Amino acid sequence: MKRRDFIKLGFGVGAAFSLDTLSGLFPSASADEPAIVGGKPSLVAVRGGDRVAMLDAGLAALGGITSFVKAGQTVVIKPNCGWDKGPEMSANTHPSLVGHMVKLCKEAGASKVMVFDHTCDNWQRSYRNSGIQEAVEKNGGEMLSAADESMYRDHENPSARNLKKAKVHTAILDSDVFINMPVLKHHGGARMTACMKNAMGLVWDRGFFHSHDLHQCIADAVLLRKPDLNVLDAFAPMLRNGPKGKDENDLIATHSLLLGTDIVAIDAAASKLLGNAEGDVRHIDLAAEMGLGEKDLSKVAIRRITLA
Amino acid sequence: MWRAVRITVAITVMVLFVFGFINLSNREPTGWEHLVERLQFIPALLGTWRGVFGAAVVVGILVALTLLFGRVYCSFVCPLGILQDIVIRQRRRFDRLRGKKRNGTALRFAQPLPWLRYTILGILLVSVFLSGTALVAWLDPYSICARFMAGVINPLAANAQNFVEREVETQPAWGRYGWLLPAVVGAILLPLALAWWRGRVYCNTICPVGAFLALLSRAPLFRLRMDPSSCVRCANCVRACKAQCIDLKNYRVDTTRCVNCYDCVSACEHGLSPKFTFSRRREELPKTKNAKEPAETTTSSSRRAFLGLLACSASALATSSCREEEGNPGNPGELGENQDSAISPPGSKSVPRFLDTCTACGLCITACPTRVLQPASWQYGLRGVMKPQLDFTVGFCNFDCNICGRVCPEGAIMPLDLAEKQRTQIALAEFHRERCIVQQHYTECGACTEHCPTKALDTREEQFPSCNPELCIACNACVETCPQKAISLVGDESQGMHAQIDRTKCIACGKCSQACPSGAMTSQRLLIPVLTPELCIGCGACTYACPVRPKRAMQLTPRRQHLTAEVKREAPAENPVSTDEFPF
Structure with a gap:
């Protein structure tokens, strides 16, 4: 496996380096698109490679990991790791992505890389069976527990509409860098779970979201702490029966990865990958209305990358 | 040498026993960590009754060992026996420290009271016929210790870990046994207090395992024999004997009460040791004292009465196990009919069967990763006190987990392979639409459906005006x-x-x-839960997740007889958008 990983990584890095010179090959170069200021798009959409190669290529388009993580900083990565399901079920963010991100942060000089999720299933089983724990620890990161109220701290959220106050995991409140790393799935209540919905794993009381207008609270949760970087695993999204999923028949082959700084734009793009119409996912509209990001993708600087 | 072997085995067993109940990382059990629990006599006996092959093997081994050596189970394997030995040892040390010689009456030969232990054993067998394992749960030495581990040692270990690691890794559950905790602790303190007072009193008067093994150990092949020719009557053996079963006057060891601790062998410098004795008859006793005669007759008459009872009970058990198969199937269409009962774990097959078998040892409770298994107080009725039930306010039954059946040493929760467990209906969800958030507030929720593993609960778009x-x-x-x-x-x-x-x-x-x-x-389109009862396995994830209080919108009705759910199968999902280019 190691040699295979090395070759994958090699291709990924190679693809990343080839980007600037070969950018004319990609559809993003068309003239009527919004200009990408300083070569940094707010949304990068990558497709056609394996997850790690797509992450490398996408990060390169955003200026590399060093534009997000500086030496000596503490980093918290929040994957979706909520379910006691194996990596092949796409119920959780793929461990290869999380592990690779931990590695990149460490290489960028991060003093500490922490990973956690407030899981729905038993946290120890979810951490272990998702493969995320192994991937994180192998790359020098640290899995934090989020299973007890003592790990959370009261946090005021004055600009929110409903979620004015929440108990937020201390790692989110205290870390220098917050990387949001969810997986794209259908959701039986919120209709879709991607970057914004992932914030429900940052707080202690998820029930508050459900009982105080789920969509509004999801939009409000962006304000708890806006992620410095969002990476959305859309390699094999769950199209139905989400967010836990029943079997592999629920998955579609999209082979994509979305990343960027505009959380609303990523979710709006992700919603289209699942075939949702405009306005189907109310929390996207609410977040745009609150000025948390741009949902109209024609106004977003998108870099589209297709890996061979 | 015999004593050293006993102590080594006992310490190993005790350490494995304690660690079997400490479950800090929620790892999948490999089967070896609960080996000691599987070697226990009553669990193995119940397992044999329920057709567990391994349990039958264990019973065979224990019976064979008893016929060969006597009650080795009581000193080598039984956790309560080992704990009593530790207490007795401390008592001796305590007496030494105080510079006192042991009170002369404390540990000397005591006349046997066989009628008492056989009566208790008889009552117990009758009670199994009448009320399942309700009484066994209070008297079985393994279960007494096991519950103490589940209620006290397990949370203690979790707290200790949390203190050392400075972050909460596992939430300790001090309140697990609630108001029953004093009873759980009292049940183990009583035998230990008796042991402090005068040795293995519990084992030879109350313990049903002790009484049963006593029947098998009337003349073991390798039994302790005193040699009157070399014995100098120094009484070292008598002082060493925890079971008060060495009758020095008659050069006789009462093998029915001897727990094979071999302390006497170590104490004796004049040739006391287990010897091969190929004779069904017990040693001819020199008839010196008149007190012997009545004791012997009591033994044999009570033995006879007991054997009769045993036969009755065996047939009673056989018929009762047939009878329960006809139990109430619990029609999925009729909700609420089993509301009075609690929900028994998957693998227990039916509530009556479960209550007839489980001795409330609590091993499954400590092994359960979601903590949905909690000791019942009155929910099953009197028969089910302390036995595990699913409490959906604490957690829900993990879909991809079958640990409770794999750790149960008694066949009360049968091991199910994962596919079978995932289809076993232990309860049925009920959706109370009028309480649902979607209905009340006209906002989407989905907390229940997102947790549903079988998609018995799905959401449907409806028009809310x-x-x-x-x-x-x-x-x-x-x-x-x-x-x-x-x-x-x-x-x-x-x-x-x-x-x-x-x-x-x-x-x-x-x-x-x-x-x-x-x-x-005007109307808005909102997703609201819809239930397909045939698919529901009653795992309780929906109830656990439902945010509505005080009465949740999702409720679970127990199925007293577990059924098999249908499985929803769907064709592979098709990509709704082009795979060639981004749809944006």
Whole structure:
């Protein structure tokens, strides 16, 4: 496996380096698109490679990991790791992505890389069976527990509409860098779970979201702490029966990865990958209305990358 | 040498026993960590009754060992026996420290009281026929220790770990046994206090395992024999004997009470040791004292009575195990009929079967990763006190987990392979629409469906109406069309009437907004749960996740007889958008 990983990584890095010179090959170069200021798009959409190669290529388009993580900083990565399901079920963010991100942060000089999720299933089983724990620890990161109220701290959220106050995991409140790393799935209540919905794993009381207008609270949760970087695993999204999923028949082959700084734009793009119409996912509209990001993708600087 | 072997084995067993109940990382059990629990006599006996092959092997081994050596189980394997030995050892040390010689009456030969232990054993067997394992749970030495581990040692270990690691890794559950905790602790303190007082009193008067093994150890092949020719009557053996079973006057060891600790062998410098004795008869005793005769007759008559009882009980058990298969199947269509019962774990097959088998040792409770298994107080009735039930306010039954069946040493929870467990219906969900957040607040929720592993609970888009009083012309069209009679006209003549919807009655059919001629009645599309009962396995994830309080919108009705669920199968999902380019 190691040699295979090395070759994958090699291709990924190679693809990343080839980007600037070969950018004319990609559809993003068309003239009527919004200009990408300083070569940094707010949304990068990558497709056609394996997850790690797509992450490398996408990060390169955003200026590399060093534009997000500086030496000596503490980093918290929040994957979706909520379910006691194996990596092949796409119920959780793929461990290869999380592990690779931990590695990149460490290489960028991060003093500490922490990973956690407030899981729905038993946290120890979810951490272990998702493969995320192994991937994180192998790359020098640290899995934090989020299973007890003592790990959370009261946090005021004055600009929110409903979620004015929440108990937020201390790692989110205290870390220098917050990387949001969810997986794209259908959701039986919120209709879709991607970057914004992932914030429900940052707080202690998820029930508050459900009982105080789920969509509004999801939009409000962006304000708890806006992620410095969002990476959305859309390699094999769950199209139905989400967010836990029943079997592999629920998955579609999209082979994509979305990343960027505009959380609303990523979710709006992700919603289209699942075939949702405009306005189907109310929390996207609410977040745009609150000025948390741009949902109209024609106004977003998108870099589209297709890996061979 | 014999004693050293005993102590080594006992310490190993005790360490494995304790660690079997400390479950800090929620790892999948490999089967080896609960080996010691599987070697216990009553669990193995119950397992044999329930057709577990491994348990039958264990019973065979224990019986064979007893016939060969005597009650080795009591000193080598039984956790309560080992704990008593530790207490007895401390008592001796305590006496030494105080510079006192042991009170002369404390540990010397005591006349046997066989009628007492056989009566208790007999009552116990009758009680198994009448009320399952309710009484066994209080008397079985393994279960007594095991519950103490589950209720005290397990949370202690979790707290210790949390203290050392400085972050909470596992939530300790001190309150697990609630008001039963004093009883759980008391049940283990009583035998230990008796041991402090005068040795293995519990084992030889109360313990049903001790009584049963006593029947098998009347003349073991390798039994302790005193050699009158070399014995100097120094009484070292008598002082060493925890079971008070060495009758020095008659050079005799009462093998029915001897727990094979071999302390006497170590204490004796004059040749006391287990010897091969190929004779069914016990040693001919030199008839010196008159007190011997009545004791012997009591033993054999009570033995006979007991054997009769044993036969009765065996047949009673056989018939009762047939009978329960006809139990109430629990029609999925009729909700609420089993409301009185608690929900028994998957693999227990039915509540009556479960209550007849489980001795409430609590091993599954400590092994359960979601903590949904909690000791019942009165929920099963008197028969089920301390036995595990599923408590959906604490957790829910993990879909991809079958650990409880794999750790149960008694066959009370049979091991199910994962595919079978995932289809076992232990309860049935009920959706109380009028309490649901979607219905009450007209906002989407989905907490229940997102947790449902079988998709018995899915969401469906429905039309939830609302009336704009400004536009309403009070024409009554919506009131007349509503199939639920959920709409009425409110207001007064001066300010104008308008339609008002009773959200507890509305079924979101959307007929009112279609009928409305003025555009006042609009509807929004919201997802609301729909239940397919045939798919529901009763794992309780929906109830656990439901945010509605105090009464949750999702409720679970126990199935007293577990059934098999259907499985929803769907064709592979098709990509809704082009895979060649981004849809944005």
